[in-house]
Amino acid sequence: MLRIHFTDTDLLNTRVATAPDPHWELVLSLRHLRRRVVPPRYGDWHREVVAQFARLPHPRPPEAYREVAVDPYWEDIRAGVDGDRALRIRALLDGGVHGLLGSYVPTMRWTPPTLHVRSALDRDHELRGRGLLLQPSYFCHGGGHLPEDPDAPPVLVHPAAQPQADPAGDKALARLMGATRAGILIAAGTACTSGELARRVGVSAPTVSHHLSALRDAGLLRTVSHGTSAFHVRTRTGSALVNSSCAFR
Incomplete structure (x- = not known):
């Protein structure tokens, strides 16, 4: 302790x-690669990286590990x-x-x-x-x-905290209001900037801005300024919609 x-x-x-630390992500990912048994959340990553390394020529080029095991996963x-x-x-x-x-x-x-x-x-x-x-x-x-x-x-x-997802509820909400708008509303359960929402949902910043406007107009989301940043978070109505989405299956 x-x-x-x-x-x-x-x-x-x-x-x-404010951002990931490249050094620590490199060091800690290498620890997982060296383990015989890895935590389930890293299982797909581990298999992909091992397969990629097997295809590299020998001797392997300097810094090859970062280019194979970290850089391609940086958005995640x-x-x-x-x-x-x-x-x-x-x-x-x-x-x-x-x-x-x-x-x-x-x-x-x-x-x-x-x-x-x-x-x-x-x-x-x-x-x-x-x-x-x-x-x-x-x-x-x-x-x-x-x-x-x-x-x-x-x-x-x-x-980093792992999101608690309800796949059935997410799909039901996507059917109701569209996948992108549903993803933004779900991600906005905690205060996020537009850039954070874009990365988490996997869309461009202009697309996020368009959907944020629609969600605000519907009373499902609000935007709060803090210094030079603006944070977007669900309203009670928006949270009630997300929490009850399983009922729409």
Whole structure:
């Protein structure tokens, strides 16, 4: 168990990373490739990468691993991190920094002033007023990672939240309002920017803007400005429609 101790200043300086970390995605994906048994969510990725490596000429070119195992999956990696960030922003808006730190169960448990993190190591870490950067990772699985050097920048790498999908409900909603519009409404369960929605649904930014306008006009979604960004989130009516979509089968 990793125990991270916060001061009041640390709480003020705690933040969520804005994008995946290429170094950590490379390192953590390599750990999965070397395992004989991989978590089910990485099963297809593992089979595809092993097959790709088998077709590479020998000796393999430098940095070939990244080009085969990480780069082709970067949109999936980024979408996973974007989804986690949207979830944490919503937790922060609803409950402040305590709500944010309390949203990481079961990987972490927040008992102020200490964050308990699943880890292969048993140690304590004092932030000493520097705050903590929470870095979601697509390839991180099970526990969290923090630099062992107490003087290194405190960055906690943790598993990105996995969306809880209801395929039957998603298909029913798509039949009702179209696949793209349904995908946007489902993804907007947590506050997302237009770019995040475009990546998660797999459409262009102009397409997202068109559908956002229609969803707002229907009272299913609202847009909230925060600084230089605009976040889109479902209204209660929109959430009720998504939650009851299984009834349309």
